[in-house]
Amino acid sequence: xxxxxxxxxxxxxxxxxxxxxxxxxxxxxxxxxxxxxxxxxxxxxxxxxxxxxxxxxxxxxxxxxxxxxxxxxxxxxxxxxxxxxxxxxxxxxxxxxxxxxxxxxxxxxxxxxxxxxxxxxxxxxxxxxxxxxxxxxxxxxxxxxxxxxxxxxxxxxxxxxxxxxxxxxxxxxxxxxxxxxxxxxxxxxxxxxxxxxxxxxxxxxxxxxxxxxxxxxxxxxxxxxxxxxxxxxxxxxxxxxxxxxxxxxxxxxxxxxxxxxxxxxxxxxxxxxxxxxxxxxxxxxxxxxxxxxxxxxxx
Amino acid sequence: xxxxxxxxxxxxxxxxxxxxxxxxxxxxxxxxxxxxxxxxxxxxxxxxxxxxxxxxxxxxxxxxxxxxxxxxxxxxxxxxxxxxxxxxxxxxxxxxxxxxxxxxxxx
Numbered sequence: 001x002x003x004x005x006x007x008x009x010x011x012x013x014x015x016x017x018x019x020x021x022x023x024x025x026x027x028x029x030x031x032x033x034x035x036x037x038x039x040x041x042x043x044x045x046x047x048x049x050x051x052x053x054x055x056x057x058x059x060x061x062x063x064x065x066x067x068x069x070x071x072x073x074x075x076x077x078x079x080x081x082x083x084x085x086x087x088x089x090x091x092x093x094x095x096x097x098x099x100x101x102x103x104x105x106x107x108x109x110x111x112x113x114x115x116x117x118x119x120x121x122x123x124x125x126x127x128x129x130x131x132x133x134x135x136x137x138x139x140x141x142x143x144x145x146x147x148x149x150x151x152x153x154x155x156x157x158x159x160x161x162x163x164x165x166x167x168x169x170x171x172x173x174x175x176x177x178x179x180x181x182x183x184x185x186x187x188x189x190x191x192x193x194x195x196x197x198x199x200x201x202x203x204x205x206x207x208x209x210x211x212x213x214x215x216x217x218x219x220x221x222x223x224x225x226x227x228x229x230x231x232x233x234x235x236x237x238x239x240x241x242x243x244x245x246x247x248x249x250x251x252x253x254x255x256x257x258x259x260x261x262x263x264x265x266x267x268x269x270x271x272x273x274x275x276x277x278x279x280x281x282x283x284x285x286x287x288x289x290x291x292x293x294x295x296x297x298x299x
Numbered sequence: 300x301x302x303x304x305x306x307x308x309x310x311x312x313x314x315x316x317x318x319x320x321x322x323x324x325x326x327x328x329x330x331x332x333x334x335x336x337x338x339x340x341x342x343x344x345x346x347x348x349x350x351x352x353x354x355x356x357x358x359x360x361x362x363x364x365x366x367x368x369x370x371x372x373x374x375x376x377x378x379x380x381x382x383x384x385x386x387x388x389x390x391x392x393x394x395x396x397x398x399x400x401x402x403x404x405x406x
Contacts, residue, residue, distance in 0.1 A: 046354065049339055049384065073330040073332035
């Protein structure tokens with residue numbers, strides 16, 4: 001891992017510059033356009049010149065792609081009205097101009113609560129636009145490895161995509177740890193228990209359960225390689241694919257019907273066929289990758 | 300209770316520049332996060348260096364003025380506009396971000 005550059009520690013723009021071909025990113029609605037949130041100033045919150053997301057076109061391994069990168073340090077990557085509209089515009093433009101793929105460098109807590117309804121509507125529009133792009137045969141690849149993870153509405157958006165790439169420290173879920181603790185109590189979920197948080201939302205867990213398609217190290221170069229691999233990863237939205245997804249989820253539920261002694265995540269891994277599931281948290285990425293490929297794990 | 304009203308405070312400063320920056324692509328450095336700020340540096344007609352600040356930390360105008368004046372002493376740029384979105388960055392962080400933006404102009 002010498003010379004590796006942490007994807008998690010990069011800003012959205014630093015990631016963008018290194019994931020696509022050097023110098024190829026052309027931004028639409030750049031910061032100097034000052035397309036900022038119409039809501040935040042009223043609440044005493046400073047705006048960002050790009051509303052927390054950079055969108056544009058670029059080349060990836062010489063091929064044309066559209067790309068968006070969310071900045072987790074600004075409002076937790078929350079999707080506000082303008083932020084969401086930039087994502088929707090990018091996806092709709094993809095339908096017209098047909099790039100080889102759309103890359104989404106996601107880092108978001110979901111809807112930006114300051115812009116409640118506008119943010120919720122924006123996220124639902126992103127989902128619809130994303131599914132239209134997939135239906136057109138253009139693969140949408142989501143990269144998850146930022147410190148804020150990918151939660152809420154953006155978690156759903158990620159699972160609508162053709163392919164999800166995660167690092168082991170990346171996190172993907174619907175409700176975030178604090179939300180679960182607030183609604184179900186600390187006995188159900190202790191949001192301060194970092195090991196628990198990663199066991200239930202982290203990259204290794206998503207890989208073992210089949211919720212992500214590629215598991216990599218926290219290294220910008222590995223994210224770039226995985227994005228290139230995703231250029232031809234189009235999976236058409238079909239009834240068969242939806243039924244297969246339903247079967248997978250029903251099977252997961254069935255495996256967990258019996259209450260588990262101890263940790264639920266470890267129990268699920270074991271019931272999915274992972275040998276020595278209690279050791280997963282200590283294993284490196286390559287070893288966890290091998291577990292799913294090994295016979296017996298039905299992901 | 301503080302008697303400082305809630306909301307964003309807006310501050311503007313203008314200095315007579317000495318070193319024309321010429322034409323350049325706008326530069327963005329930093330992120331609007333807690334204790335951090337973003338600085339957008341753009342070319343602007345005329346020979347001044349104009350600074351526009353929007354900050355969530357109200358009541359620190361005198362410190363902003365000192366920090367910005369100090370920056371202008373180090374980098375007496377002319378024909379530029381600096382726009383800042385601040386979320387409670389300390390003066391040292393602001394100075395570093397301003398220097399970072401000026402550095403981006405170096406060939």
